[in-house]
Amino acid sequence: MINPMDRGFTLGDGLFETMLVEDGQVRHLQAHLERLADGCAVISLPPPAPQAVQTAMDRALVEGGTGRRALRLTWTAGCGGRGLDRPGDPAPQLSVSCMPAPLPGLARLIIARTVRRNEHSQASQLKTLSYLDNVLAREEARAAGANEAVMLNTAGNLACAAAANLFWVREGRIFTPALDCGVLAGTARARLVAAHKVAVVIAGREALDGADAVFLTNSLSGVRTVESLDGRVFEPHPLVEALAAEL
Amino acid sequence: MINPMDRGFTLGDGLFETMLVEDGQVRHLQAHLERLADGCAVISLPPPAPQAVQTAMDRALVEGGTGRRALRLTWTAGCGGRGLDRPGDPAPQLSVSCMPAPLPGLARLIIARTVRRNEHSQASQLKTLSYLDNVLAREEARAAGANEAVMLNTAGNLACAAAANLFWVREGRIFTPALDCGVLAGTARARLVAAHKVAVVIAGREALDGADAVFLTNSLSGVRTVESLDGRVFEPHPLVEALAAEL
Numbered sequence: 001m002i003n004p005m006d007r008g009f010t011l012g013d014g015l016f017e018t019m020l021v022e023d024g025q026v027r028h029l030q031a032h033l034e035r036l037a038d039g040c041a042v043i044s045l046p047p048p049a050p051q052a053v054q055t056a057m058d059r060a061l062v063e064g065g066t067g068r069r070a071l072r073l074t075w076t077a078g079c080g081g082r083g084l085d086r087p088g089d090p091a092p093q094l095s096v097s098c099m100p101a102p103l104p105g106l107a108r109l110i111i112a113r114t115v116r117r118n119e120h121s122q123a124s125q126l127k128t129l130s131y132l133d134n135v136l137a138r139e140e141a142r143a144a145g146a147n148e149a150v151m152l153n154t155a156g157n158l159a160c161a162a163a164a165n166l167f168w169v170r171e172g173r174i175f176t177p178a179l180d181c182g183v184l185a186g187t188a189r190a191r192l193v194a195a196h197k198v199a200v201v202i203a204g205r206e207a208l209d210g211a212d213a214v215f216l217t218n219s220l221s222g223v224r225t226v227e228s229l230d231g232r233v234f235e236p237h238p239l240v241e242a243l244a245a246e247l
Numbered sequence: 248m249i250n251p252m253d254r255g256f257t258l259g260d261g262l263f264e265t266m267l268v269e270d271g272q273v274r275h276l277q278a279h280l281e282r283l284a285d286g287c288a289v290i291s292l293p294p295p296a297p298q299a300v301q302t303a304m305d306r307a308l309v310e311g312g313t314g315r316r317a318l319r320l321t322w323t324a325g326c327g328g329r330g331l332d333r334p335g336d337p338a339p340q341l342s343v344s345c346m347p348a349p350l351p352g353l354a355r356l357i358i359a360r361t362v363r364r365n366e367h368s369q370a371s372q373l374k375t376l377s378y379l380d381n382v383l384a385r386e387e388a389r390a391a392g393a394n395e396a397v398m399l400n401t402a403g404n405l406a407c408a409a410a411a412n413l414f415w416v417r418e419g420r421i422f423t424p425a426l427d428c429g430v431l432a433g434t435a436r437a438r439l440v441a442a443h444k445v446a447v448v449i450a451g452r453e454a455l456d457g458a459d460a461v462f463l464t465n466s467l468s469g470v471r472t473v474e475s476l477d478g479r480v481f482e483p484h485p486l487v488e489a490l491a492a493e494l
Contacts, residue, residue: 121383135254220357
């Protein structure tokens with residue numbers, strides 16, 4: 001249980017990682033732990049001790065049962081401090097959960113109109129406990145009969161989806177928005193960019209009008225095919241199918 | 248204690264109110280409960296039942312002891328839902344705490360350079376559990392030897408402080424940024440705007456260069472005098488002193 005004074009609860013002062021577990025193995029664990037450490041540096045938290053993470057993960061994996069699972073690691077600024085001020089001697093808190101992670105199926109996207117990502121905060125590139133804007137974007141998508149939202153940044157450029165990174169294909173080339181557009185630094189995004197020739201761009205929503213295919217990536221889904229965007233239906237695309245099989 | 252699956256903890260999916268308690272009395276309770284209900288409507292949560300709030304507040308007030316206290320009411324989207332999606336049948340959770348609330352003294356401000364408020368999200372006007380940007384702005388202020396940060400919005404206009412609203416005085420006139428600049432809809436701000444002639448404006452940081460005095464408002468401090476801004480020291484100002492005595 002979580003102390004009601006934990007700053008993760010009271011202020012969203014913390015970070016999390018979500019990792020895919022298959023056959024009892026945590027996929028890309030090292031990349032996730034490195035991202036968490038990078039995020040800690042940005043928001044001035046010490047990273048968790050590797051042994052504490054391992055112990056908590058091992059317990060959660062046993063309790064979580066077998067099959068396809070999502071392992072979530074939550075790292076908060078802990079209790080203490082008056083109001084916004086962190087305590088002088090912080091005591092960060094770790095919690096780990098392991099839950100069933102069914103495959104999400106095809107994505108039906110809208111472009112969120114009610115909320116944008118804040119590229120003027122480094123937190124926009126991190127998986128933080130302050131995720132309400134993402135929740136609101138997702139709610140807008142569901143209210144419109146879709147299941148995921150593309151978020152623009154405050155300059156009106158494409159950023160990422162509420163819980164995934166955004167890619168598109170045009171004339172055989174792969175594109176994705178640059179991190180400093182307020183884009184979550186996704187681990188699956190990083191793997192794809194490292195393994196393939198991807199144009200990392202600053203682009204407005206009109207870039208998607210000219211796309212032959214759109215797809216999402218995240219840790220749980222790998223490459224997720226986009227079936228529709230604001231009602232426009234995409235045909236299956238061989239390049240996206242090849243990436244999905246590979247990633 | 249809080250369930251580690253509570254969406255307030257995992258995603259910052261919820262709202263809070265902080266109220267001043269003096270002589271066992273909660274100040275401006277009705278205004279706070281109305282703001283909470285307004286915020287619930289914006290983020291599509293049902294508001295808490297008045298009787299449940301009263302019961303939890305009464306208990307916290309007894310446990311919190313006497314003297315100047317901060318009563319905090321936290322209302323989350325509760326447990327459930329996979330990832331960002333709220334459950335179909337949400338079970339929001341209420342928690343209330345009561346803590347000592349010493350007077351904060353004079354404010355020494357900086358203008359935050361590392362993070363801006365996102366006026367492209369309605370959440371910027373609400374006291375949400377996704378407050379990491381505010382924490383980061385405050386951390387920047389403390390690292391610079393100040394104790395509070397003025398936040399600009401993504402357009403570069405003045406918004407509010409990390410945990411207070413911003414006002415300034417020039418030639419006897421009072422100014423404050425408009426709510427749609429990404430400004431927290433403060434209850435003390437609302438009282439001041441209702442009781443006095445205040446120019447509600449869209450203004451860049453240069454507006455503060457021409458100010459004779461700067462002050463902050465929030466529920467715990469009322470009117471808080473600003474001693475300095477980015478190193479510039481302000482003389483005591485009779486209008487601010489009168490407002491502080493009144494509010």
